[in-house]
Amino acid sequence: MEEAGERLETLKTGVTKLPAIMADQDREEVASIYRAAHSIKGAAAMLMENMPSLASINKVSKRLEDCFKLVKDTPLKIDATTQTLYTKGFEVLKNLIDRAASPAGLSEEMGEKILQASLPLYDKLENNLKDLMSGKVAAATPKAATPKAATPTATTATATATATPAVANAVNQVMTVLKPMLQGLKQAESPETRKQLAGLCARLTKIGVGIEPWQVLVKTAHGAIANPKNSFKVLANPIINELKQGAELLQAGKASTIAPSATLLTLAGTKAAAKPATQEITIPADPKEVVKVLLKTFNKQQLQAIAQLLIKHVKS
Numbered sequence: 001m002e003e004a005g006e007r008l009e010t011l012k013t014g015v016t017k018l019p020a021i022m023a024d025q026d027r028e029e030v031a032s033i034y035r036a037a038h039s040i041k042g043a044a045a046m047l048m049e050n051m052p053s054l055a056s057i058n059k060v061s062k063r064l065e066d067c068f069k070l071v072k073d074t075p076l077k078i079d080a081t082t083q084t085l086y087t088k089g090f091e092v093l094k095n096l097i098d099r100a101a102s103p104a105g106l107s108e109e110m111g112e113k114i115l116q117a118s119l120p121l122y123d124k125l126e127n128n129l130k131d132l133m134s135g136k137v138a139a140a141t142p143k144a145a146t147p148k149a150a151t152p153t154a155t156t157a158t159a160t161a162t163a164t165p166a167v168a169n170a171v172n173q174v175m176t177v178l179k180p181m182l183q184g185l186k187q188a189e190s191p192e193t194r195k196q197l198a199g200l201c202a203r204l205t206k207i208g209v210g211i212e213p214w215q216v217l218v219k220t221a222h223g224a225i226a227n228p229k230n231s232f233k234v235l236a237n238p239i240i241n242e243l244k245q246g247a248e249l250l251q252a253g254k255a256s257t258i259a260p261s262a263t264l265l266t267l268a269g270t271k272a273a274a275k276p277a278t279q280e281i282t283i284p285a286d287p288k289e290v291v292k293v294l295l296k297t298f299n300k301q302q303l304q305a306i307a308q309l310l311i312k313h314v315k316s
Contacts, residue, residue, distance in 0.1 A: 001101040003043060003241060004057075008094055010036040011064075015086045019078045022071060026292070030072045035248055037065035040093070042171065042244070046179050056111030057096045063122040064089050070129045082132065085125040092118040166253035167208050174247035177203050178240055185236045191228075198226045204243065208250050213258035217246045220260040223268035230267050238264045245300070257299040 014021060014033035021029045044058035067089065078086075096114055100106040167173075181200045187193050201222040208214035221239050224230055238261065246258045260268070283290055294303060 001097070004040050004097050004101075007036040007040050008090075008097060011090050011093070015083070015090050018083050018086055022076045022078045025075055027073060027075075028292070028295070030068065031252065034065060034068040034072045035252070037061050037068060037093075038171070039244070039248065040097075041065055042175055046175065046182060053100065053106045053108045053111045055108070056106070056115040057093070057100065059115055060093050060096060060118060063119075064093055067122065067125050067129060070126065070133065074133060076129075076132050078132070079128075082125065082128045085121065085128060088121055089118070089125055092121065167211070167214075167250045167255075170207060170251035171244075171247045173207050174204060174243060174250075177201075178243060182236070182240055185232045185239070187232070189232050193232075194225065194228065198222055201225055201239075207247075208255065211250065211255045213255050214246060214250050217242065217258050217260050217264075220264050220268045220270060223270060224264055227267065227269060235267065238267065249299075254296070257297070259299050259301070261301055 011033060014029065014036070017029075021033070038061075041058055041061040044054040044061065048054035048058055067086070092114065096106060096111060099110065177200050181197060184193055184197045184200070201218065204218045204221075205215060221243055224235060224239065242261060242264055249255055249258050260270075283293060294306065298306065
């Protein structure tokens with residue numbers, strides 16, 4: 001539910017700014033919205049064997065994911081009707097997740113009822129999108145890329161953004177390991193079960209071979225699992241969530257931003273790596289461009305720390 005809440009925020013922001021996002025030649029924001037729906041779908045699929053009511057969340061997020069998949073590589077001019085349909089599609093998913101998170105919970109029957117009622121909405125949205133893509137509604141003309149040059153108003157900061165190759169189908173490959181791993185973490189603790197979990201984790205090193213940030217994350221997770229001081233209950237959330245998020249970054253070609261959290265490092269008995277020597281990035285004067293640079297450079301934990309520091313200094 002905690003992860004779903006974060007993904008819902010990404011979707012909410014996305015559908016609110018959808019016309020501008022869709023018309024932008026930089027497809028990263030659209031891809032981020034698509035990944036948010038994809039992540040909710042995958043998490044629900046992983047858990048619905050024991051919680052059948054999550055099947056409705058899995059199916060609805062799949063329909064929403066499909067609608068973003070249609071256009072994530074195509075700049076389009078979104079009309080009011082299409083944006084309204086996207087908004088309604090988001091609200092259906094939010095309704096299901098809010099119900100699942102409530103004390104009363106989401107029953108399998110209610111989830112199915114909401115799902116069936118929403119299917120015509122997603123059908124209509126997909127048809128509208130296909131009309132846009134076929135040219136019945138003109139596609140937006142991408143803005144010409146503006147060459148970036150050093151200017152007196154640009155500022156230099158420490159850190160770096162390193163391009164890394166995307167690993168095709170990384171999320172699905174990792175999920176085939178995380179599903180049995182989650183089941184193992186629900187079992188009674190024993191040396192044999194811990195050994196099996198460590199073996200599952202070791203399989204992940206075969207994905208993203210040669211990509212150091214991913215390999216470091218996997219080895220850190222392996223060390224946390226192998227440490228007999230860590231209970232399965234303590235391990236479950238950081239292990240599953242961080243490996244899943246790492247897989248998403250791996251697939252998106254952002255492996256350079258993958259890093260184990262302080263929590264995972266502590267569980268593995270590993271000290272945080274020393275920060276690298278000063279490496280430079282250029283901070284543009286345009287706030288929107290600054291955001292793009294930060295998103296490409298830092299991982300989620302680093303971005304949260306930056307945001308907190310900015311807020312602190314602005315208020316002081």
